[in-house]
Amino acid sequence: MHELGIVFSVIQQVEKAAKENDVKKVKKVTLEVGEVSTIVPSYFEDCWKWSIKKSEVMNECELEMIIIKAGTYCEDCGKTYSTTQYGKKCPYCGSEKTYLYTGKDVVIKSLEVV
Numbered sequence: 386m387h388e389l390g391i392v393f394s395v396i397q398q399v400e401k402a403a404k405e406n407d408v409k410k411v412k413k414v415t416l417e418v419g420e421v422s423t424i425v426p427s428y429f430e431d432c433w434k435w436s437i438k439k440s441e442v443m444n445e446c447e448l449e450m451i452i453i454k455a456g457t458y459c460e461d462c463g464k465t466y467s468t469t470q471y472g473k474k475c476p477y478c479g480s481e482k483t484y485l486y487t488g489k490d491v492v493i494k495s496l497e498v499v
């Protein structure tokens with residue numbers, strides 16, 4: 386139930402933002418979803434539809450997901466490359482001193498309100 390936890394956390398953040406800005410209805414939420422964030426978009430959407438019914442400000446809220454490509458940074462040569470293509474080993478210099486710098490998180494990009 387990994388997705389459900391993230392859905393709840395997103396809803397909480399959106400509700401908080403709506404309250405702070407005196408918003409009555411949130412029409413649409415755009416999320417940036419990292420390619421290696423481990424969530425399954427179709428399952429995430431199911432959780433979303435089910436969860437927002439309980440939320441007064443979000444019960445008609447649409448969800449848009451933008452998939453962000455995963456990128457890895459190499460500490461040895463300073464280059465970046467596609468994580469899904471090459472994994473942990475740098476394709477330029479062969480180093481394994483690399484880390485994922487993008488594509489892991491789920492981030493709220495924007496909200497559309499009524």
Ligand SMILES: [Zn+2]
Nearest residue numbers: 459462475478
């Ligand atoms: Zn390298």
